[in-house]
Amino acid sequence: MQFIRHRARRRIVAITVAVATLAAGLGAILPAVAQSAAGCEVDYQVKSEWPGGFVANVEVTNRGEARSGWELKWDFPSGQTVTQAWNADVASSGDTVTAKHASYNKALGADESVAFGFVGSFGEANEAPTSFTLNGTACTLPGGEPTGEPTEDLTAMETVAAMQPGFNLGNSLDAIPDETSWGNYPINQALVQDVKDEGFNSLRLPVTWDEHQGEGPDYAIDPAYLDRVEEVVNWALEADLYVMLDTHHDSWIWLADMKTNREEILARNEALWTAIAERFKDYPDELLFESINEPQFNDTTDAEKYQYLDELNQQFHEVVRGTGGGNADRVLVMPTLHTSGDQTPVDELVSTFTDLNDPNVAATIHFYGYWPFAMNLAGSPTFDQVTKDNITDSFDNVYDAFVANDIPVIIGEYSLLGGNVEGKVERGEILKFLEFAGNYAREKNLTTMLWDCVPGYDRDNLQFRDAEYWGMYQAAWTTRSGVAETDQLFIPKAEPISDTTVTLEPNDLEFEGLRHGDTQLTEGTDYTLSGNELTIKASLLTQLLGDREYGKKADLHADFSAGQPWRISLISYDKPTIANATGAADSFAIPTEWKGDTMKTMQAVYSDDGSNAGPIEWTSWKEWGEGFKPDYAANELDLGSKFFNDVQDDREVKLTLYFWSGATMTYYVTESGGTVTGTTG
Template identity: 55%
Template structure:
């Protein structure tokens, strides 16, 4: 798949031969001279290629003495250029490329290896480089003594480092709400039974890893030896096997047990420890000889009831240490398997990072990784308090969160998996955050995580990838997500151009967020529009001309009249919807609080947020620290039915008999003021 980093299957340790032959789309090694007592070998592969672009994978094997900090230099033979790299920093000076190690992968032991990748551009021919130098030594595939002929040193045996393992897991996907469902069966939360076809289709989307959350509670004896049902272990093993067969790294864990029974550890310690240890003893035994692509995560989102943070951190440390002792003590592949340890609440708050860091230091094990979860700046993530847009505050939250994880762990050679990420608002409705603002969030998270060397595993409980039809429910979201795996995408100040139905049509300007790209053209379907006639571009300002808008608006009936695409030099295109609208209107209504809905004529417009205030100006309804209510929780638009509903959750926190002023804010910039009063479970609503 275009631009996707994939790896070679590692069912066994693969020997890398020093053959300097080019096969179409495959790597070569470049023989030349070397210095005394030094040697290195480079595997350069064109992992994927498309019109004008390609993805390269580079593996360096150090055949000499240990290296602490490396610089690899080569010349491109056909004018290729690197646009983005991961696990290395690169510079281009003419045809010469210099790739330097990151803080976390600078050390290469004798006979050790390190890998990095990049996206680049090419034209005409994409031949591979012929000579590489590592820290000034020309790589020949052997070690050279000046008094003897060059000899070839065999490739190293053994696995890759924890840092390289976690890097190879990017990007990742969660099989959420299936084996982790709380109930008698994996279908208890509405998802279909897992199939091998589903797992293979996930891999085919370009994912390199899959996190398989597993809840054990209903499948574990509650007394005695706390044994797990053999049939359930068999089922977990079957799904893990399918994922390994699909060439995916796999992460399994103890999931919702964290709040079902483990949260009572402080008052029920003996039972909690016994149950926890029983599960990991069985898993360690069952998967003792599984390949290293299988990773274990000690527990999901650890939390403990009725304790302070210091006590909670100590309880979590006890579990993490017990997990480590059980798995390592079981031998086989578990002796070196990468083990993943969470922070308290899987939070990147500094205190929680510090506590986990202390635990990892005490274990003194190079094959450990840390995990946190990220669901964005909370007010934006759920659309509350007026945070309807991806603004500087939302961006700063991403940067702060990832910076802390990087500084605490990655900079100290401990890899980090962001084991779940997305938007919390998806739990209520995938439209909670406006589409364009949502896409900006996903674009930036993908970019910044790559900058910080963090591996992302998308949380999907069934709302994203259809598990029987194998299609994305939001293709735009996946397109942006997929692009973020290898490049940045351009965006714009908005993805909506509202033109009032009865108003004169004028030019409309949008600010482009180029994100390191260059604007190429504005497209309608497969047709490029004419610059200067249909639109103009000045710096980062795109102006759509009134004449083109008039043609697109056609009969001016309400709704989306056309979808344009701003195309950039790389990444996903940016959709711009041209919308005909008028001032939305609402009508008086009455009814029971459990079913109350306001009749609404949206007239092509879309609802952004709602304010609720009492007559004295204080906030009304739930979360009364803000007048701006939570989208899809305190209010919910239904564009097909022509209503805005106010559910029981809203009325439960409104003072009985007190008039509330509602202000509805629409994306066009229009507002509607509406008044409601609830008394004894009945609601009346009016425009005055």
């Protein structure tokens, strides 16, 4: 099947705003910039449109004196909203939109122009705005309604913006050796259509070609396999999705051996991309190619790794462009080393792009969160400032290097790595990560493509298993959500119930109330709010805690003016108790009466000198699920073989157990000849 360039996104709506003259008194509106009685011209173009969304470009020409800063305002006539923008700081208040200069395009000389773009959403209509002001100077629109203009291609930046948000169909065509080898049924058209129905605008299609590529010198791709890949691509395009097609686990199966097998790998890679490019060269530019997934190289220095990746990326570019057709200007996506957002890998890819001098390229990184937080190790169980800084540093790096220079960035795999393991990272901490990272990616104009296997997309029922995770992730596409310091309030069963306070983090939203289920609670009676301090009254807690048996007794929800509500669980608990025990090293567990509490993290040091003990020797804080794992149903805390494999015989280890209620406890273990003795002290 071949596709024509079919999208409504090719329609461009243009408005030209003529020069207007103001009364002399209006010149003092913005004293920080040079004033003029002259106006401006605005070219507003809807360059891409799909059900509920669109990409627009705005070019502003200053017809007055030079300005040291600019601010363009307009009102949307159909209730549209801006969800993402580039080359300007765009904010909305109701229907009014304000676009302000970025740091690098602040100056706007006489008769000079500046352009910016944005992704918007709309309901039933997407009427173009009919009036604008530049620094308070009105720009009038003579000549009636905007008119349609001839079609025009999107830039790479606009293409990638229109792909937000994106979705991976992982562990399928990238599975080894075949599509169903990793437990998924074959991709079908209903699954692809549901991706679109869930609100995604693009599909990343990971494909491992290794088992389906023949021997040299031809390195021919199995035609039946290429047909299968094309079938899925066709389904996605028919569903009005952009598609990003890659070479996936080939990165470590054979491409990683560049140092020892360079000539053969280059020949094989050339044959592979020639076959892919020839098959799809007449496809529309809603199809993008990604050169290599998570590039890595064996037994090499850092300098060699960057050299090999540059060589592979440049070969990919030359091969695809050389096949002509739609490939002559198709957006080609290239990764940093290890798809890292760190500074040096980013700088190296900048160098590659400089050499290529091609406007139709995009960069890609992957982001699964700060490793200690994502895996709950090294004492990082909470979404703290270090974890936030990891997000902002990575996203700032790629924004400054690429986006600010009109090269779009795709976060080709995006999620929290430990988010799919129940209990590994506490639920509220996951939600805070999703809220913050999603919002910051939107601020930096980065397109995110969810790795579907992490949050748990149920392909059998075509829905996300975790509605709360999905809701927070989805909300971040367009807005912020209010959160709080915690989503768990632990109320001691053995003590009288008293008022309990939790600190809200509204993220510039308005708190609109607290509810229990569908019942709106009464401020002053059920709760009070002082600044961001939400105090839940003892009378309400008494009612909801009921019999006060251990465990979660109720959920409250704090509603804000936008985004996902924040859940606050009320938990009845007492401090856990632990007991002495003896058992085999490969299955040892600490007897634990949890009493409604839950495990946060664990520290392990040798009693004699305080040095680190157990797995991951560089830290005393052990990894949830590897160094320790709570079993709440069996009333035990499992340590097991992975812990004692890395503990010295006949040397006592001091364990410090940390619980989400704030409780801490100490326990001592000694292994001798495969038998472990554990004591409370």
